[in-house]
Amino acid sequence: MLKKVLNPIQKFIQIESFSGILLFAVTIIALLWANSGWASSYEAIWQYKMGFTFGDFKLIKPLILWVNDGLMAVFFFLIGLEIKRELLIGELNSLKKATLPLLAAVGGMLAPLALYLTLNTNPQTADGWGITMATDIAFTLAIIKLLGNRVPLSLKIFLTAFAIVDDLGAVLIIAIFYSGGIKWMLVVYALAILAVLIALTKSGKYTKQVTIVAGCVIWLLFLKAGIHPTIAGVLLAFTVPIKNKIESIFFAERVSEIASKIEESETTDTPLLSKTQEKEVKKLKKLIKKYKPRLQHLEHKLHEWSAYAIMPIFALANAGVAVSTDMEVETGLIINIALALLVGKSVGIMLLSYLGVKFKIASLPDETNFTQILGVAILAGVGFTMSIFIANLAFIGNDIYIDSAKIGIILGSILSGVIGYTLLRVTGKAK
Numbered sequence: 001m002l003k004k005v006l007n008p009i010q011k012f013i014q015i016e017s018f019s020g021i022l023l024f025a026v027t028i029i030a031l032l033w034a035n036s037g038w039a040s041s042y043e044a045i046w047q048y049k050m051g052f053t054f055g056d057f058k059l060i061k062p063l064i065l066w067v068n069d070g071l072m073a074v075f076f077f078l079i080g081l082e083i084k085r086e087l088l089i090g091e092l093n094s095l096k097k098a099t100l101p102l103l104a105a106v107g108g109m110l111a112p113l114a115l116y117l118t119l120n121t122n123p124q125t126a127d128g129w130g131i132t133m134a135t136d137i138a139f140t141l142a143i144i145k146l147l148g149n150r151v152p153l154s155l156k157i158f159l160t161a162f163a164i165v166d167d168l169g170a171v172l173i174i175a176i177f178y179s180g181g182i183k184w185m186l187v188v189y190a191l192a193i194l195a196v197l198i199a200l201t202k203s204g205k206y207t208k209q210v211t212i213v214a215g216c217v218i219w220l221l222f223l224k225a226g227i228h229p230t231i232a233g234v235l236l237a238f239t240v241p242i243k244n245k246i247e248s249i250f251f252a253e254r255v256s257e258i259a260s261k262i263e264e265s266e267t268t269d270t271p272l273l274s275k276t277q278e279k280e281v282k283k284l285k286k287l288i289k290k291y292k293p294r295l296q297h298l299e300h301k302l303h304e305w306s307a308y309a310i311m312p313i314f315a316l317a318n319a320g321v322a323v324s325t326d327m328e329v330e331t332g333l334i335i336n337i338a339l340a341l342l343v344g345k346s347v348g349i350m351l352l353s354y355l356g357v358k359f360k361i362a363s364l365p366d367e368t369n370f371t372q373i374l375g376v377a378i379l380a381g382v383g384f385t386m387s388i389f390i391a392n393l394a395f396i397g398n399d400i401y402i403d404s405a406k407i408g409i410i411l412g413s414i415l416s417g418v419i420g421y422t423l424l425r426v427t428g429k430a431k
Contacts, residue, residue: 019307020142023384026312027319027410034320046317059220067317068392073219073233075310078302079167080237081295088242091161100362101158103352105165108380109133111348112340119336124401127394128333130177131405132340132412134170134386137163138311139413140379143421150428151372154365159376162349170386171234178393179227186225190218190232197239206241206294228393240298245290258284311385318388321406330404337408341381342415349377375424381416383409 033042046067051060061069092098112132120126140159144151193214200206215236223229258280265276273281353373356362364373387409395401 019138019311020136020140020145022308022312023136023138023315024142026315027384030316030318030320031323034322035324039322042320064317067314068389069223069229070219071310072314072389073230074302075306075314076171076230076233077215077237078233078299078306079164079171080234081240081299081302082164083168083234084238084240084242085295085299086161086164091157092165098161100353100356100364101161101165103356103362104158104162104349104377105169107348107350107352108135108162108166108345108377109169109348111351112344115344115347116336116340119339120332122330122332124398125330125333125336125395128337128391128401128405130170130173130390131337131387131394131409132344132383133166133173134383134390135163135166135345135380136382136384136386136413137167138307139382139384139417140376140420143379143382143417144376144424146421147424147428151424152365152367155368155372155376158365158368158373159379163380166380167386170390171231174228174390174393175231178390179231182226183224186221187227190221190225193218193221194235194239197236201239201241204245206239208294211236211239237295240295242293242295244293246287248291251287251291254287255284258287314385314389318392319406319410321403321410323407327403328400329407330401333401333404334408334411337387337405338412338415341383341387341409341412342378342419345381345383345416346374346377349380350374353377371427372424375420375427377420378416378423379420381420382413384413387413 030042033039046064047062049060049062050066051058053060086092091101113129116129116132117126120128137160140163141156144156144159197206197211197214200210215232218236219229219232222232261280262277265274265280350370350373353362354370357364357370364370388406391402391405391409395405
């Protein structure tokens, strides 16, 4: 039973770890490209406008917005699937298991916010408080991967759990604070479609094709309503069923029957399948499709797409900041973001985690200590993907603030990564 629970978690960590390494490589490429002799091509590619028209309706956007609003909606759909799984059957499905990650996440969101607002002296950059509140799970797990067995699996699970709560917080922040001029009638239409999808799921009539079409309509309605369209991805994920259509006992019995028929139809004169075997293999495929929960199936498929395509493309499109001696930047914003990520995250996570354990409302993960919690708390200051995403929303239309925010994010993330890695390496014991 334990193996069945741990295997998916270990696979998730492995994919996210490699994704972090890939993200780091793509970030370096984006920075080099934006500061090379081909910098104009970098800008031209991402500002190239594309889209479609249908009568009086037009949807034409720069490529970078198709990435940030469209492609990232798929990433947010994956986040929604992860949140649903964790809330129903994962590390957040009971108060006992969820308390420490929940406390860590709350501390990791509120402390950076408070520090940012305290340090901020420019009213025009006050809206950037949300930038410092999210942890990049791919980067942090990639750093932990480098530590090998010096870090116990329980600590990685703790990090993953509170990062998912962080993501939920970021989703709510984007929906509530970084969406403006909302057209509520369009929101009502979108929610009505969601309600229909939920009803179909509950009645056992969920279909992938209907969900995709409905998802595109909901995305468009949110876009036109003034709510960031990536939120549609999260909400859509909650319509995906988590239960399988057939029970394990029935599945095992049918598989046994199919296996017997395949064995009985075995031919020795050719390696090709007989007609009976082909028929039984088709039955097996249909049976597996009914047995495996749609949420689990989609999550597994999208993890690789997200890790190896969506997030790297996002990083390539957004991390390319042209740095020069005469560039105009907001130094205070850079410092504020870097400190909020490095100091705010670590202090907030560590403080609430310690108080939770001290007052016995939470307990440390197995084989871990507070020094390791501190190391992970510092690592949580690596806020690359979601932080850049929120920066684009917070300072939309102001390239100076966006570039300054990105520099602050990269600086704070590098410092958090190096210090957190060093602490965990020095204090951890190789097994």
